[in-house]
Amino acid sequence: MMNKISVLLVEDEPVLAAIIKESLETRDFLVHIAGNGNNGWSLFRKLKPDICIIDVMLPGKDGFSLVSDIRTVDEKVPIIFLTARKQPEDVIYGLEIGADDYMKKPFSMEELVLRLKVMVRRQYQFSAFRNNSSGMVKVGRFMFNIQKQELTAEEQVIQLSQREADLLRLLLEVKNELLDRKTALLRLWGDDDPFAARSMDVYITRIRKYFREDASIEIINIRGKGYSLIEYS
Known part of the structure; x- marks a missing residue:
């Protein structure tokens, strides 16, 4: 370092x-x-x-x-x-x-x-991802501000933790497709043990809550495989 x-x-x-x-x-x-x-x-x-x-x-x-x-x-x-x-x-x-x-x-x-x-x-x-991106990604009715790690919609502003922002970014990288559970665990937690898996489940639940009033966004659990962020047109 x-x-x-x-x-x-x-x-x-x-x-x-x-x-x-x-x-x-x-x-x-x-x-x-x-x-x-x-x-x-x-x-x-x-x-x-x-x-x-x-x-x-x-x-x-x-x-x-x-x-x-x-x-x-x-x-x-x-x-x-x-x-x-x-x-x-x-x-x-x-x-x-x-x-x-x-x-x-x-x-x-x-x-x-x-x-x-x-x-x-x-x-x-x-940090490198944020610096090399446009900084804004549309997710349903929200805009994901990568630089600030915020979700915004009209007057609503949701400040994400770093872990939430990292996980949402991974979901968006493969939007409408499978985010492999093991891949996500290794990239964000550095381990795929049961504790790390439970930790990721908690963060998925938190992210789901942010989108619960947006009918165009759904995060589904593909049992035994991973998650998928689905955006309906």
Whole structure:
């Protein structure tokens, strides 16, 4: 990496936080640590990091609340939950409020590094796509502003997260055809394991909601194969 990627790590276990910081900084990341949710929120606003790694169970403001606050001011920064909370409903809720990934403790440091690198690569790939495009794509009654990652229709403006924008872009690249499930998972998540698959399902559901009042757009599930964004004339 030519420029170090800045990481905000919000973790209340000092020993674990120090281990993660040391491991990431040997790989040219620049890590800033906050020991609780309130300090994490202050550091986020001050530093505007490239990536956030956030525990759920934090003193004061918990991780879910922190991510909700972050998403009110920044829809694009990649966020990974790193937590001991393993219930499926926690994973789903974490993704629904705006996290891009969810890793369960105990975890592999190599896997964490890999997931961070996938996020960084995806950011650069999407930036290149935006810079080399006209910037606007019509989707039903909406215009998809690739530069701003927004869907607009008349007075309505929907700000997409980076993951939502990436997934919508893939669907539009093969509009009215099949978006292969495994291909999408590998391109956006870097893995096609069950967790990544469930994560993608959550984002598909969110994108469907944006188009639910537009009868000309439908995202269908082709069981066992993938998804297709259909635009009816």
